[in-house]
Amino acid sequence: MNRFFLLLFLFLQTLVAFSQTTIKGKVTDATTGDPIPFASVLLLGTTTGMNTDFEGNYELKTSSQVDSIQVSYLGYLTQTKALSKEPLQTLNFQLRPSDFELEAFVFEAGENPAFEIIRRAVDRKKDFDKRNLDAYETKNYTKIEIDIDEVSDKFTQRKSVQKVTAILDSIQQLKDDEGEKILPIFFSETVSKFYFRNDPVLKKEIVEKSKVTGVGITDGSTTSQITGSVFQEYNFYKNWLSILNKEFVSPIADGWKTFYDYDLMDSVLVGKDSCYMLQVYPRQEEDLAFAGTIWINKETYALKQVDLTIPKTANLNFIERIKIQQELEPISSGHLIPSKSRVQIKIAQVTKNTAGLLAKFYTATDSVVLTDPKPTSFFNNAVELKPDFGNATDEFWQKSRIDPLTQEELAVLQMVDTLKKIPVVRFYSEGLKFFASGFLPVGKVDLGPWTEFGNYNNVEGLRGGFGLRTNYKFSKKWLLQGYGAYGFKDERFKYSIFATRILDRKRWTTVQLKTFKEIDQVGLEMESLAGNSVFLAASRFGTLRRPFISTGNQLNFQREFFKGFLFTGGLRKSEFDPLFDFYFLDKKSREYRSSFETMEARFGLRYGRDEIIIINDNERVSLGPDTWPIVEVNFTKGLRWLGGDMSYEKFSFYVYQRLKMGLLGVSRYEFDAGKIFGEVPYPILKNHLGNGTLFYTTAAFNTMNFNEFASDQYMSLRYRHFFEGFLLNRIPLMRKLKWRAVANANILFGSVRNENILNVPGVDPEGNTLESFGRLDPNRPYVELGYGVENIFKFFRVDFFHRMTYLDVPDAKPFVVKVSAQIIL
Known part of the structure; x- marks a missing residue:
């Protein structure tokens, strides 16, 4: 009899297992291909649902008979897909952005309930702001991608552009039919250590390994110094955040009520923490303020997550969107360190006949160490490269990445490597560098500056000149530079020659x-x-x-x-x-x-x-x-x-x-x-x-x-x-x-x-x-x-x-x- 009940129990368990359905997938932005964290995933007709993680992934299990799944998120069009009867299904969603409009909220008698939550979060800022630590160290992984997007028809019809697209047609597209094509021009990965000291306030980043590929990039040493985490730090516990040399007010700034309205949307579980989910709105559409969602821990009133965007209506030029997503984790002292940050900066087309630009930054913190402050002499150089920073195996990068590269990112690498070898692309990229820096690299020397090539004035008449300088390929210890010029009216030679050791x-x-x-x-x-x-x-x-x-x-x-x-x-x-x-x-x-x-x-x-x-x-x-x-x-x-x-x-x-x-x-x-x-x-x-x-x-x-x-x-x-x-x-x-x-x-x-x-x-x-x-x-x-x-x-x-x-x-x-x-x- 005991054996009978045991067999019956195992049979019933097997039926339950076979009747359970697992649905998983990834939610991404259809225009950029980037993950959408914190999106709501719901099995229609049930109470089963969850939010996507920071990488946009979700996984749901249900034994109920459901026929569709829905994904929604503020600022995007809601999307629904049908489910099959397979026990394991993978459904990816590409959400398209919707026009974000500020809504008017009417509150009945009494104060907006979100205000008290924000007030308490502001009162406790000093308990969580990492700037109040005496010293700390973090190990960071950073990747940056820059793409050309919103390519106009007239732009693609140019002969020079057609030569490029003809070569790239054989390369895997970055997105499926629901996405939009982009043309990547830069990709970098950096592993670094960041050091902070409070008194005096000093920062330093040591780049341990860096891999840079991009159109027009010749020497990785210069670029590697600005692709680390020190230039991608966004601390919402500051009253003002500096982005692109502009000052944006934080949703939990001391003067929050002057700039923002809030709406308490829900009480949700984020990981193991119960959090308030608040919608954030600028009071003045043109202010340099954020719109989006923040999650605040119910118990401690610490920031848990942010998903914020600078609206199109903000008083900015050429910037169509700035989006910051961040996940914060407490360390042993209770202070908060961003464990993952993702930033998107979308630069619009200057004219209808040009293309736009999309820059994407991702930073993950692997470890945080509280330590005694290092001596001030340690911070002499704000950014330092290790001697072998450019030498790393594929195995090293696979171990160092917090998350593996996606298929889209692997396609980006392939495309950038191909692009920078195309003659017409090299011609234009070197031309832009020549105009911006004044010098044109030719082997071990740079020709220029172009401002010395010609001029006209009342003393010299027509003035012609020519100059050059050595570059790092010639020597990293010697810099030789000079130019000569001649005025056809005053008939005088002019020159400047110098040698630097x-x-x-x-x-x-x-x-x-x-x-x-x-x-x-x-x-x-x-x-x-x-x-x-x-x-x-x-x-x-x-x-x-x-x-x-x-x-x-x-x-x-x-x-x-x-x-x-x-x-x-x-x-x-x-x-x-x-x-x-x-x-x-x-x-x-x-x-x-x-x-x-x-x-x-x-x-x-x-x-x-x-x-x-x-x-x-x-x-x-x-x-x-x-x-x-x-x-x-x-x-x-x-x-x-x-x-x-x-x-x-x-x-x-x-x-x-x-x-x-x-x-x-x-x-x-x-x-x-x-x-x-x-x-x-x-x-x-x-x-x-x-x-x-x-x-x-x-x-x-x-x-x-x-x-x-x-x-x-x-x-x-x-x-x-x-x-x-x-x-x-x-x-x-x-x-x-x-x-x-x-x-x-x-x-x-x-x-x-x-x-x-x-x-x-x-x-x-x-x-x-x-x-x-x-x-x-x-x-x-x-x-x-x-x-x-x-x-x-x-x-x-x-x-x-x-x-x-x-x-x-x-x-x-x-x-x-x-x-x-x-x-x-």
Whole structure:
């Protein structure tokens, strides 16, 4: 009898097993092919359902007789599919985005129940914000994919594009018929260790392994420094998140009620945690705020998951969508670390005849270690590559990936490898790099910069030139660069040649020898504009103002002693040969002269506490600071005993900072002060840069004429504020235009001491006035105030400036209008 019941029990269990159905699959975005996490999957007619995981996967088991399954998620069209009678079924869903519209919610008496949840989450931010940890380390895996999408018909009909598509037709398509075709151009994978220290706040990433493939990518070392996790960090416990150099307000910011509305949608189980599911809506459609869903732990009020999007209505240019999905996990201290993050940035077509761009970033954290803070010297380089970062086997990548590459991603790799070998693609990619960087790589040398190839002005007439430099293929210790030019009107050769020896790449240390002969302009010296080749070329076009021939030799040295602290020093011998009427009173002979020689010893210190520096092949490149200012101190000593015609000292102090003002926008200020000791001709004085053109520039005083003022002691503050959409977004008829208000305030104190008054260009040897020349009153500042509107038709900006002082100076302009074109987000 016992055996009978045992057999009966096993038989019934077998029937149950055979009657149970398992349905699994993956839910993805039909336009991008990316997983959709947290989507709702429901067997219709039952209560059986679940949410997809971070990779978009689901698996349901049921013994009920059901005939269809439904997938839904906010911002996407709901999709239903029929089920078969098979015991194991795989059904993948590709959801298409729907137009997201903000709904109006009406609450009855009492406060919105979501407000109390948000209030408690904000009150407990300090308990979960990882920035409050003394120090921690994480091991991260990051992958980046960049695709061309939304390819227009006219774009595909171009002969160059047809050559590419003809070759790619044989490659596996990235999506099935429910998706849309994309053209991948870049793919990277990076394994790195990230280090954080709280006091002082310092960050560092060591890239252990990196694999980069992309159209136009020649050397992976530079690209690998910016493909790690440090550039893909999104912390919603900050009040403001910086994305694409714009400031977006967090849904749990301290001032949340100013920016957001919320709706309590449901109470759901996420893993083992019971969570509130809240819908988030911007109060103002044009604000830089998120829309989407957040999950908050019921017990702790910690963020569990976020799925947020910047709506199309936000005051942004060219950006069709920014989407951030994140999964957070508590560590032993209770603080939260994002375990997985996925970011999509979709750049729209600039015109109907062009293509769009889609960038996808994925970061997974494998392990988190709480540790004692590392010494500050450890953080000298914000990003560091291990010597063998580019050497890794396929087995290493298979073990390092938190999730294996999908079939779509494998197809992306194949397509990118094929694309970069196509001649027409290489031609266009190298052409774009040539235009952007100024140099065209040809083997071990780079030709350029292209700005030196040709120009025209009233002194040189037609100017032709040619230049080149060595690259990392030639040497990683030597950089040789030079150019030559010839003016067909003045019949003079000009040149600049220098050799740089890189002594230490970790603590950036170089020594450089340089020789030159070039046309310069007083107040627009080539040396001060060396970092802006386009502006330098533009300043040499047309009519040159107070031009002179500068000939000389230079020795430069620089070393970074610790993170952000750079020392520079050197010697410079140069000759000033004016090409305009110029005289000065020689201090020694007390006679008037027109040309002179200088011998200078120079020393400088530069400190940027949180400035991010990368090494671009054989150059040190700054990606700018985050919060702290950049400070520079420079000292120059003019040496008569080493061949100079005069002895003098110059001291200068400079501070630049970008200020995040939250709701009010972003400000930038530059403070510049200096003093020159000794009797010197006015080209050695501080010639304050004016702007006599129609075009706006941040480098000049825009109501000041060229060479209007010079000083031997000065102090200036230049302040610019960008309201973003703060003011104009609140005006009903203006908000649709997406115009943005800007403001300027420039103040200058300066003076010329008695010993240098006679050395200004307004006096010739006979005492006759050659031209008007103003001198600043030390008790009366030069002040100009400006206001304007940017983002007009997405590209144009108009500024209105009022000159508030020195209106009695000849040719003074009390009011000017400046225009400019810019590409901004």
